Amino acid sequence: MAPSSTALKRPAPTAVASAIEALAARFGNNLITSQAVRDQHAHTTTWLPPQPPDAVVMAQTTEDIQDVVRICAERRVPVIAFGTGTSLEGQVNAPLGGVCIDLREMNRIIAVHPDDLDCVIEPGVTRKALNEHLRDQGLFFPIGPGADASIGGMASTRASGTNAVRYGTMKDNILALKVVRADGEIISTGTRAKKTSAGYEK
Numbered sequence: 582m583a584p585s586s587t588a589l590k591r592p593a594p595t596a597v598a599s600a601i602e603a604l605a606a607r608f609g610n611n612l613i614t615s616q617a618v619r620d621q622h623a624h625t626t627t628w629l630p631p632q633p634p635d636a637v638v639m640a641q642t643t644e645d646i647q648d649v650v651r652i653c654a655e656r657r658v659p660v661i662a663f664g665t666g667t668s669l670e671g672q673v674n675a676p677l678g679g680v681c682i683d684l685r686e687m688n689r690i691i692a693v694h695p696d697d698l699d700c701v702i703e704p705g706v707t708r709k710a711l712n713e714h715l716r717d718q719g720l721f722f723p724i725g726p727g728a729d730a731s732i733g734g735m736a737s738t739r740a741s742g743t744n745a746v747r748y749g750t751m752k753d754n755i756l757a758l759k760v761v762r763a764d765g766e767i768i769s770t771g772t773r774a775k776k777t778s779a780g781y782e783k
Contacts, residue, residue, distance in 0.1 A: 585634050589677055590677070591675070591677045591678050592656065592657055592658045592659070592678065592679070596656040596657060596658055597635050597656075597658055597678060597679075597729050599656055600636075600652055600653055600656045600658045600680060601614065601635065601636050601680075603652045604636065604638060604649065604652055604680065604748040606759055607652070608638055608639075608645070611638060611639040611641070611645075611684030612636055612637070612639075612641075612651060613636065613638075613639070614635070614636045614637075614638045614639050616633075618637055619633035619634055619635070619636070619637060619653075619681075620633050621666075622637050622661075622663050622666070622673060622681045622683065623673060623674050623675060624673070625666075625670060625673060625674055626669050627670065627671035629671045630677050631674065631675055632674040632676045632682055633675060634661055634675040634678060634679050635658075635675075635678045635679060635680065636680050636681070637663075637680070637681045637682075637683055638680060638681070638682050638683065638688065639683050639685075639686055640682050640683065640684055640687060641686045641687060642687070643759065643761065643767065645682075646682055646684075647760045647761055647765045647778065648765075649680060649682050650682075650762075650763065650764070651764070651765035652666065652759055653680050654763060654764055654765060657676050658678075658679050658680060659674065659678065659679030659680070660679055660680055660681075660682060660763075661673060661674075661675050661679055661680070661681045661682070662681075662682050662733070662734075662737065663681050663682065663683045663684065663685075664684055664685070664704065664705065664730060664731030664734030664735075664737075665680055665685065665707060665728070665729065665730055665731045665734060665770045667729065667730045667734070667735060668718035668728075668730065668738055670738060672737075672738070684703075684704045684705040684731065684733055684736040685705045685731070686705060687703040687704055687733075688703055688705040688706050688707075688710065689702070689703045689706070690702050690703075690706055690711065690714050691703065692711075693714070693715065693718065693720075694773075695718050695719075695720060697773065698720065699756060699773055699775075700715070702732055703733075704731060704732060704733025704736075705733060706731065706732050706733075706752050707729045707730065707731050707732070708722055708724065708725065708726075708729060708730060708731075708732060708735065709729045711732065713715070722754075723741060723744045723747070723748035723754070724740055724741065724743040724744065724745070724748065724750065724751055724754060725744055725779040726740040726741065726742045726743055727742065736751050736755055736758070736782075738751075739751050739752055740777060753773075755768055756771050756773055756774075756775065757769060757772055757773065758770045758771065
C-alpha cells in the first residue's frame, strides 16, 4: 500500500544542517549535538525504542524558545519540548529527528501570592522544588504524578495522580499560560482571575 501524501517525513538533511548552523550561531555552547546528550533526551520507559533528536538547545528564556521555534519553523524541522524526561508516554522521542528544547534551566519561581493561593513559575520548576518553596507559607501544590516532574511537562500531559479526586488534575490547577506557538508568536491564555462574570445574573 502506497504511503499517504500527508504522511509525516523526516526533514531533508540540508534543512537540519541549516537549522543546526543557525542555532549554533545563536546559542553557542547551549546547542549540543553529542550523541550521549541526544540519547539522554530520547530516553523513555515505553515500549518504543529511543529516537534521539538531531540537536538539543538548553533554553534559559522565553526568547530562547521563540528563536529555536522560528529557526526550525522556517526550515520545517520538528521541535520537541523536554522537561525532566520522567513521563511514561514517550513524547520526548523524536521519531522524525529535529531539535529538542531542554527547559530545565528555566526553573525560576517568579512570584507567590499566598492570599490568592496562586503562583507564577517557569516551566522547568519541578513539583518538589515548588512544594519546598511553598512549604513555609502553609501552602502546597497538590498534583503528584509520582515522579519529580517539571510543572511544564505536567501541564503538557494533563498530569494527575492520587490527589486528583480531591484537588483535580493539572487542568483544574492552571489559571493562565504564556505559550510559544509553532510560528514563534507568543500568546497568553487566561489571567490570574479565578472567575469572571459577564451579563445579567441568572
